[in-house]
Amino acid sequence: MEDRAIFSNKLLAYLLVLPQLAVSLVFFYWPAVQAVWQSFLLQDAFGLSTEFVWFENYVALLKTPEYYHAIGVTFVFSGLVVFFSLAIGLLLAVMANHNIRGVQIYRTFLIIPYAVAPAVASVLFIFMFQPGLGMIARALQRYGIDWNPVLNGTHAMILVVIVAVWNQISYNFLFFLAGLQSIPKSVIEAAAIDGARPVRRFWTIVFPLLSPTTFFLIVINITYVFFNTLGIIDTATGGGPNGATQTLVYKVFQDGKVGADLGGSAAQSVILMIIVVILTAFQFRYVEKKVHY
C-alpha cells in the first residue's frame, strides 16, 4: 500500500506540478533532445554545412583511446572527491554539533567555501600550489617532494581533487549538520545510559539514522563531480598534463567549445547522460535498500 495525498480535484494537482514540469521541459528535456539530434550531425564551426551521419560520431568516439582514458580518469576523480568531501563534511558536522564556545561562528565559516565559484577556487589554490611561486609548493619542495602538477599527472590529479573537495565540503557539512540535529537526543542518551561510548554511539546509532542524508548526498555529490567540476579543471590544469585530469565532462567541453566539433561533443554528452542515469538508477535500486527512513 502506498501513502497517497488526497486531492479531490485532479485539475488542482496538475496545476501544482505544472510549473516544475515546464521548467524541466524547457531546461532539461528540450536541450537533451537537441543534444541527441546534434550527435547524429557533422557540422563545421559556423554551422554552414550540415551532414546527417547516423552513428558515425559515436563510432569515431569509441575508437579513440583517449576517450577510454577519460572514462578511467572520471571514475578515479569522482571516487576520490565523493569519498573525501563526504568524510570531511561529516567529520566537521559532528564536531560543530557539540556545544562549544563560538559554535555559530565556526558553522558560518565552514559554509563560506560553497559561495566561492569553482573557477575562483581553482585560482586560489593555484596561488598556493604553483611550483616555484606558491607557498605550499615551496614548502613541499623544501621537504624534498618534487611537486610539479604541470608535468606530473598524479600531482595534477591531487590538485584538482583538493580544490573540488574543498569546494563541496560546505554543502555536505550543512546537510550532515541538519541531519545530526534532527536525531532525537533521547535515543543517544539511552545508548549512553546503556554504557555505549561516543565512538560506538556514533557508528551504531547516529550513522544509521543519518543514512537518508548520506544517501541523498552521495547522489548529489556524484552529479556534482560529473558535471560541476568543469570550471575547476579548466582553471587548474586544463585537463593536462597529457590528459591526466581530462574527465568526461571536460572532454565534452574541449571537443565542443575548443575543437568546435559539436557532433562529437554531443555524442559524448549523450553517453555521459546515459552513464549518470545508470549510476543514479543503480543507487536507487540497490543502495537505497540500506537506508533507514
Place this chain on the structure above:
Amino acid sequence: MALRHFGAAAAATIALAICASPARAVTEIQWWHAMTGGNNDVVVKLANDFNASQSDYKIVPTFKGSYADTLNAGIAAFRAGNAPGIMQVFEVGTATMMAAKGAIKPVFELMKEQGEKFDPNSYLPAITGYYSTSKGEMLSFPFNSSSMVLWVNLDALKEAGIAEPPKTWPEVFADAKKLHATHPTCGFSSSWITWGLIKQFSAWHNVPIGTKANGLDGFDTVLKFNTPLEEKLISELAELQKDKSYDYSGRTNTGEGRFTSGECPLYMTSSAFYPSVKANAKFAYTAVPMPYFPDVKDAPQNSIIGGASLWVMAGKSADEYKGIAKFFTFLSDTDRQVYLHEVSGYLPITKAAYEKTKESGFYDKNPILEVPLKELTNKPPTENSRGLRFGGMVQMRDVWSEEIEAALAGKKSAKQAMDDAVSRGNAMLRQFERTAAK
C-alpha cells in the same frame, strides 16, 4: 514617485534624441576583441581617434574575454544571426575563419569593392603572408603581431661563467646544464610550447610541418613534423627535464613570471613579453633570436608570427563595409603604425612604419624590439616558413601539447610522442576537411 520621474526623464530623452538626430545617421560598427590591460587602452584609443576623425561611422570596441572566448562568442553570434562587423581572431583560429566562406568577407575584396587605396605590397610579407591565400590575397587584416625570442638573464650568465648568450640549440643545452648549478629548479624553460617547439622550430629550420605548404595550399594537408630533427629537440629537452636543467612551464604563457622572478635564466617566449620584463626584471637582460641546429643547411630561415588579425564578417550593410574599409586605411597609416609599435611592443605591419621607426633611432635605444623583426625578415619566406594553416588548430595545439608533455614526463619516447601527435592531428585534419570542403 521615482518611477514617475524616470518616465518623465525617459520621455524627455526620447524627445531630445528625435530633435537632435542629425540628417545623416551614424553607422555603428561592432568590434569584438580580446585585448587586456595596456593593449585594451590602445584599442579604445584607436576607436576614439577614428570616431573623432570623421562623423559618418562609429567603431564600438567590446572586450569579449580570451582569444578563444572571443572566437567562440563570434561563432555563437554568427549562428544566432548577429555577428559583429569586425572580430579579432588569434592566429591559431585562422584556418577556422578561412574555411567559413559564407561567414567572412575577405579584406582584399572589401577594400576593392569600397575603392579604398590598398596595396598589399606595402605590408611586411612575413606578417601578411600568414593571413593571405597562396595567391597573395589578404583575407584578414593583421592587427597585433609578435614573434618568438629567447630571453636571457645576463647577470645569471655571468655568474655561471658563460661569456655570451647562446645562439644554437647545442649551446642552449650546454648553458642550461651549467646554469643548473646556480639555478637548480630551472636552467632553461619556454612558453607557448607548440608555437615554439613545433611551429617556430620548423619555420626557423626551413622544414615543413605539413604538406601543401603547411596547409596554405589546401585543406587536404597531411602533417609530417615527426622528423629526426624534431625528435632530437624533444628528446634532448626530455633528457634535461630529468634534473630540471630544462623545466616545463605549461602550455600557455602562465610560466613567464619564472623569467622575471629570476628563477629561469633562459626563457623562450613571445617578443610581446617585453613590457612585463621591462617593468619587473631586477637584473640585466636581453632578448636574442631563437636558437637553431647549426647542422641544418638552411637554418636559421625566418620566424613566423603569433598574435591576431581582424576579420570582417559577412552579411553586413554596405554602409558598415564602407566604414570598416575606412577604418583599415586609418590603421595602416604610417605614423599610427609607428605609434602602435612603440607603445604596445607589437610589430609594425607596414614596411614604411618599420623603416620610419628604424630611421628615428628607436631601435638604438630599444634593440630588443627589433629582434623579432630581424627574425621575421631574416630571409625571404619559403613554403615552410610563410605560415601555416591547419583546421582545428585551436584544439590541435592542445593535442600536440599533451604528446610533448608525455615525452617530457618520460612516459613516451620522443619519437613515439611525435608520431602520435602527427597521427592524432591528421585525424582532426580529415574531419575538418570533410566539414569545410562544402
